[in-house]
Amino acid sequence: MATEGIIEGPDGRGRCFWHQNLPDYLAYHDAEWGRPVTSDHRLFEKICLEGFQSGLSWLTILRKRENFRAAFAAFDFDKVAQFGEDDIERLVQDAGIIRHRGKIVSTINNARRAVALRDEFGSLARYFWSWEPKPEERPAVFDLATLRANPTTPASVRLSKDLKKRGWTFVGPTTVYAFMQAMGMVNDHIEGCCCRQSVEEARKAFVRP
Numbered sequence: 001m002a003t004e005g006i007i008e009g010p011d012g013r014g015r016c017f018w019h020q021n022l023p024d025y026l027a028y029h030d031a032e033w034g035r036p037v038t039s040d041h042r043l044f045e046k047i048c049l050e051g052f053q054s055g056l057s058w059l060t061i062l063r064k065r066e067n068f069r070a071a072f073a074a075f076d077f078d079k080v081a082q083f084g085e086d087d088i089e090r091l092v093q094d095a096g097i098i099r100h101r102g103k104i105v106s107t108i109n110n111a112r113r114a115v116a117l118r119d120e121f122g123s124l125a126r127y128f129w130s131w132e133p134k135p136e137e138r139p140a141v142f143d144l145a146t147l148r149a150n151p152t153t154p155a156s157v158r159l160s161k162d163l164k165k166r167g168w169t170f171v172g173p174t175t176v177y178a179f180m181q182a183m184g185m186v187n188d189h190i191e192g193c194c195c196r197q198s199v200e201e202a203r204k205a206f207v208r209p
Helices: 023-031 040-053 058-062 065-071 085-092 101-121 124-129 144-149 154-165 173-182 196-205
Strands: 006-008 014-016
Touching: 014 023, 023 058, 040 058, 040 065, 040 101, 040 124, 040 173, 058 065, 085 101, 101 124, 154 173
Parallel strands: none
Antiparallel strands: 006 014
16 A cells, blocks of 8 residues: 555655656655755755745755756855845846845844854754754654644744844744755755655764764
């Protein structure tokens, strides 16, 4: 019997439904989503792109990701922190990205906040991974019903509040939880997904910063 929320891929293996068997989305599901990340630039990129995603689909952002990287100096937050009004106008005119002035301004603001956070904690990775939820906060079984019932978690609410206190913007609890899912701070591959076990093993082997 098929597991709810699992679809068969072109290789015959079951995966989380949301990649829709689109080749680029499937590759993202298999190779990236949920696998632990410590790169400060990748962490900064992801939390910014999750902000851009607000109101849109992740697939839209994924397909523009290389354009975003070109536009935002590969999400080197030291460089983005130096962006000024000319850069904002350049980005608002860039058809390759999401031309939302508020989100563009937010990314530059968050880059400046990221510099301060890196200087305080030594790395963004050290800061973000300190918010990883404890095992007792996680559901015993992660199925489709659990995924749909939890667009936020207590851990994402806590992290969102702390980021906002530090001056970050476009970092609501739902955005932050999507970031935590993608960066491997939780394993939200649905039970029955062929990637769930390998992600769990990667998380167990992962050395926290």
